[in-house]
Amino acid sequence: MDYIENRKYFSSKGIYIFLVILGILTFPIYFIGVIPLSIGIVKLLKLKGSPSDSFIDKQVDAEYEELVEKAFSKFEITKENEDKLIEIEPLILGGYMLDVAYAEESAQDKITSKGLNILTNGSSLVDKAFALWDTKKDHKKTKSGMKLKEGKDKINRTSTVGWSILFFSEDEVFLYQEIFNLLSPEREEFYKKYAYKDILSVSTEMETAYSRFIMEMSNGDKKVISWYAGNNNKSYSSEDSTIDKTVSTLKEYIREKKRS
Numbered sequence: 303m304d305y306i307e308n309r310k311y312f313s314s315k316g317i318y319i320f321l322v323i324l325g326i327l328t329f330p331i332y333f334i335g336v337i338p339l340s341i342g343i344v345k346l347l348k349l350k351g352s353p354s355d356s357f358i359d360k361q362v363d364a365e366y367e368e369l370v371e372k373a374f375s376k377f378e379i380t381k382e383n384e385d386k387l388i389e390i391e392p393l394i395l396g397g398y399m400l401d402v403a404y405a406e407e408s409a410q411d412k413i414t415s416k417g418l419n420i421l422t423n424g425s426s427l428v429d430k431a432f433a434l435w436d437t438k439k440d441h442k443k444t445k446s447g448m449k450l451k452e453g454k455d456k457i458n459r460t461s462t463v464g465w466s467i468l469f470f471s472e473d474e475v476f477l478y479q480e481i482f483n484l485l486s487p488e489r490e491e492f493y494k495k496y497a498y499k500d501i502l503s504v505s506t507e508m509e510t511a512y513s514r515f516i517m518e519m520s521n522g523d524k525k526v527i528s529w530y531a532g533n534n535n536k537s538y539s540s541e542d543s544t545i546d547k548t549v550s551t552l553k554e555y556i557r558e559k560k561r562s
Contacts, residue, residue: 303361304353308484311353312449312461355453358484359536362398362463365482366538369394373467373478376493386471390555391548395515395529396465397538398458399481449485458534461485465538466527468515470552473497473559475517477525496525498559504552506545513539515549 370392374380379387449461464481475496482489502518508531517525529539540548 303484303487304357305485305487307353308358308361308461311358312451312485313352355455355457355459358453358459361484362538365463366465369465369467369478369480372480372491373469373476373493376478376491377476377495379476388470388472388555390470390551391540391544392467392469393515393540393545393548394465394467395513395527395539395545396479397463397529398460398536399462399464399530452534456534457536459536465529466515468527470555475501475552479527498556501556504549504556506549508542513545515545 374384450458451460452458461484462481463484464479466477466479469476475498476493477496478491478493480489480491496517496519500520502520504518505516507514507516511530513529513531515527519525531537531539539545
């Protein structure tokens with residue numbers, strides 16, 4: 303991960319261009335413009351040669367390629383014992399965090415923002431990663447800690463990436479989640495097994511920009527995985543048809559387990 307180049311990509315040149323202009327306009331006044339002019343020029347020179355959109359994507363793609371292997375290792379699933387997984391298509395949900403794709407243990411940590419119900423594990427990295435959607439201005443905002451940029455290809459990218467993978471055995475649902483920063487080595491993981499006997503229902507909510515996978519538990523908790531599904535986004539999530547098929551199959555499987 304090239305954190306230095308990534309910081310260049312997500313840095314805005316606007317403020318430094320403003321300082322240069324301000325410096326030029328105020329330069330005749332007792333050379334007062336020297337300070338903003340110098341700062342603006344130095345900063346712009348540092349940002350010269352900003353990385354391309356594909357430079358960022360290649361790093362995220364490399365992380366994505368390792369996702370299944372990481373998940374399997376956490377649950378000690380190897381080639382020798384992976385036959386314990388049943389033939390329900392695994393789900394991968396998430397990517398650039400235009401929405402928070404992270405599930406949590408307890409519904410007590412639910413945060414409502416702009417009408418979106420989001421669950422977080424409360425880690426400092428996740429707390430910084432909330433992406434808010436301003437529908438009135440059709441403009442995306444972020445809280446401190448995460449940067450968002452529209453690339454030259456008109457695709458939106460965030461400096462924080464998060465995704466979830468769910469796969470299934472005869473008795474349990476396996477959930478592995480990872481969130482990492484493109485600007486620093488910060489990284490968080492969450493993984494847990496859920497017994498079918500403890501699951502009341504599974505469902506999805508598909509909206510214009512946001513989608514959710516919801517797993518309701520017998521103890522009253524809801525495990526919610528939320529991801530951005532709108533336009534101008536490079537998606538790492540499973541296709542909608544795969545999600546629908548997996549959820550439908552999973553519902554039937556849970557009903558069968560409860561009947562047995």
